[in-house]
Amino acid sequence: MNDIGAELADICEAAAALILPLWRSGLTVTHKADQSPVTEADQRGEALILKALAERFPDIPVISEEDASEFGTPDAIGPRFFLVDPLDGTKAFVRGDPHFTVNIGLIEHGRPVAGAVTSPPSGESWYTAGDQALKRLKGVAAKPVRARPWPKGAALALISHTMKPETADKLAAEYGFDLREPMDSSIKLCRIAEGAADIYPRHGPTMEWDTAAGHAVLEAAGGQLTTPEGGPFAYGKVRDGFKNGWFVARGA
Structure with a gap:
């Protein structure tokens, strides 16, 4: 099952093709119980993905963001399952920014x-292929990507758009990065995986479907995603409602 990355990328790209025409189209934005935004793009993308996964992998359960928001997360889950975020970075999507992804x-x-x-605006897809990570663009053959070694004196951190400067300063002192760039969604993990950035410290809330796909790609590219203390970052946290703790993603 660790060789299905290309199939998953096909599904992500199909959802991206559905979502992209809705970007900057003046969609109505509603809010979920946690006040996070949701649009028709989230819902339509999720419906396509759930249908495709059910057809191709009927025996594997799926936990998806919008379904979980409406019906709640399961009280138990087996050892194998999919995590789906049909539109990660909805706030960026609503603002008209290009940093949103399908995961x-x-x-x-x-x-x-x-x-x-998959990044719908750029057409880029990153996916696992056994023990490596690949990147492809429409009409261009896929190529392997690798995380880069820490560039001393020029390490680039990807941070949230909403992060306060004083918070970023504290993280820079803690983790030793030199440069910073604001960016939304799981594309941050993919930029580290392809060697375009070096660290993404997340001292704030996320859900498992926000990180699972990008985490898989990053590890396949030679990077890592751990707790701030360096411990393993686990999934299937049923008791926590599939909420993540703090984490740090790093390159090679």
């Missing part, structure tokens, strides 16, 4: 073993 990750025994991430 599908496969979890086995608490670890992300396969995944795909």
